[in-house]
Amino acid sequence: MKKYIKKLTSVLIVIFMVTFTSCVEKKAPISSIKATELNSIICSFGDRPKDLISLDNNSIRQKDLLLMLFEGLVRIDENNNIVPGIAENWIVSKDELTYTFNIRSNAQWSDGIEITAKDFVDFFSVVLNPKTNNIYASTLFPVFGAQEYREGKRGFDGVAIRAVNDKTLEFKLNSPCSYFLDIISNPVFVLRKIDSSLIDWDKNYKDIQFSGPYKIQEVKSKDEALLIRNENYYNKAEVKSEKIWAEFIESREFALASFKNSKINVMADPPENESAFLMGADEAIAMPIEKGVGLSFNLKENGIASDVNFRKALANVINREQILENDLNGVGRAASAYIPNLQESKSNKPFFNTYGNTNLAMSYLNKSKYNKKDNIKLIYIEENQNKQLCEAVAKNVRDALDVPIQCIGYNEEEFKEAMQKGEYDIAASEYTGLYSDSLAFLEGWRTNSNVFGYKNTEFDSLVAKAKVEKDKTKRKEFISKGEEILLLDLPVIPIYYENLVVCRKSNVEDIYITKEGNLKLDRAYVKSSK
Structure with missing residues (x-):
């Protein structure tokens, strides 16, 4: 870039949070100066x-x-690099378990009061507090004691975040975490008094x-x-x-x-x-940008969505390129894999033909248990882009495979309710990680971490290994293998990666x-x- x-x-925890807004009339900004x-x-x-x-x-x-x-302690610069923020530098111990941040001598609050290491300790104590409604809390669990404190099993004095002195802040981790700086670079961890x-x-x-x-x-x-x-x-x-x-x-x-x-x-x-x-x-x-849009299947129910051959038929028939060009005005890049930055690496192979493969899709459909009596329900949050996507997918599948899909739009609360009750076969939504690392796109698909009922112990093991692996090459191998398993099991079909239009x-x-x-x-x- x-x-x-x-x-x-x-991801996921992949969080399936649709951020498209509806067209709600509001008055013009009051500033009269153009x-x-x-x-x-x-x-x-x-x-x-x-x-x-x-x-x-x-x-x-x-x-x-x-x-x-x-x-925060660190920030993202114009080249998308993690650089010093309020901390002027940091030191990582040889065993990669201790991160020591040195707070700038001229770091001040807007009222001129000095910013100290204790300010960060106080901040993280609130962020991790069990009473704080925080969907990002689990991303800090690599810190020793953070999970137990969050779960109410110990006090914050048992969490390894401490002020060594006014200008020195120390974190101790449970195990090496090569993406720890990516975690704390998340905008939600900027310093503020909550x-x-x-x-x-x-x-x-x-x-x-x-x-x-x-x-x-x-x-x-x-x-x-x-x-x-x-x-x-x-x-x-x-x-x-x-x-x-x-x-x-x-x-x-x-x-x-x-x-x-x-x-x-x-x-x-x-x-x-x-x-x-x-x-x-x-x-x-x-x-x-590193945000995807996909179709996730309800694997908790014993319907046609639980048939992997049916899921593979849909994944392979969708002409992502055509949908993006003809129906979505080129809002993103067609996804041939799940994790955006891995797909865009030259060393990674595509999982899907982004133009679709009808013959391959039909072969999977013939292996599946699908019959014409199956009523397939695709739900989405009611918004123009979501509607266009779902209707285009439904038309693509109907025309190529003669499989009808019923598209139903809900407001956000109705969508959540339908998900909770399992009243759907497929759900369309955005996905992104809760921190800036490829692993974040996989973490939420672990057993008991996703809302769709997906379970795979080998996948869980690879994610666990990637979380603690120091060697970058091995770590990437674990993540790539985890993504491959996810896309062989297909609890989710990636459709496209978003572009941000500014x-x-x-x-x-x-x-x-x-x-x-x-x-x-x-x-x-x-x-x-x-």
Whole structure:
């Protein structure tokens, strides 16, 4: 990935959280000054966050806001490398069990108070607390005592996270974890004091201590907040924009209208049917991210979905390339494997023909127990892109195999209820990892870790080995073999990997994104019209 957007060309626990938003009318942002007349960025951050804790959801856009306001021990730079954050450096012991972070001498909260190692200890004690609603807690279980504390079996004094002194923070692990830095680079682990001020952030923003490049100066309404550069941020010299307007526009259609009318000058995820036009006009760019969309099967019930030959028939008949081009306006890259970054490595073989193979699919169907009486139910969260995908898949399968599939759209609560009750054969959803590592895409498919009823002891063993393997080559082999088993068993059919489409006016420079799809504006600025 090149350095900046302007220079670029066109799991589970996997968490199956669909982040597409419905078209809900909202009033226009109250700022009457147009972006083209302002020497600052006005960016839509999607839905207004209910809080700035954000541990109970996997919303990419809410994480964007966290990265504006707070920073962790490490951060992701414009080249997608993990680099020092509030910690100026770190030392890993020879046995790879101890990570020692040295906090910067000039690290301060936005009110000028010194940031210490104890601040991080306090933060992680709350993050791991059994009473904290945190879907990411298990990613910290490599830390000694973290799982037992989370499960209420010991106090936090038994967790190996300690302040050696004011500027030295130490983690001790249960076993070597080569991706530990990837775990703590997750935006949800940026340093903040988790209290009531973060819950009612729009009312209590003056009480919040910010640790990142920006702080909230003013909340204009429920739809708009003004962020200004944090003058006590250790790296303030590299923060280019003095202020950024954060707009909260739930509807992507309405956000795009605001972009076209120059009421905002940056947004992500425009409506799919507009993406090609925007990119052709050089007002948007599509960037690959590590997020997939797939079809997962209900293996808890003894229906046709539990027949592996039937699953293989569907996996092999789907013409992913055609669906992306004709039905989804090229929103992503066709998936021939499950893990995005492994597929895109030249050393990995494809599992599927992305154009489909009808003959192979029919041979699997003939081996299966399918009969015309089977009523196959494919559910999805009601949103245009989801509907287009499911209907295109259903048509593809019907035309090629003469297998009818009933597509049913639900709102998010109804979708969750149908999943819990097992009232489906196939569920369409996004998938991503809870931390930035290939293993994260597999972890949630372990026995008793997934909601679909998938069980394979060999797969479980490979995931367990990959978690502790020091040798990078062996570790990659374990992960690749685990992915191969997953795709032979096929509890899930990967369809495509998403691209993040970012819209920006021509005078906005140096926006970049992370491989998980987080929009980063700490280096962005509006170019002078002179």
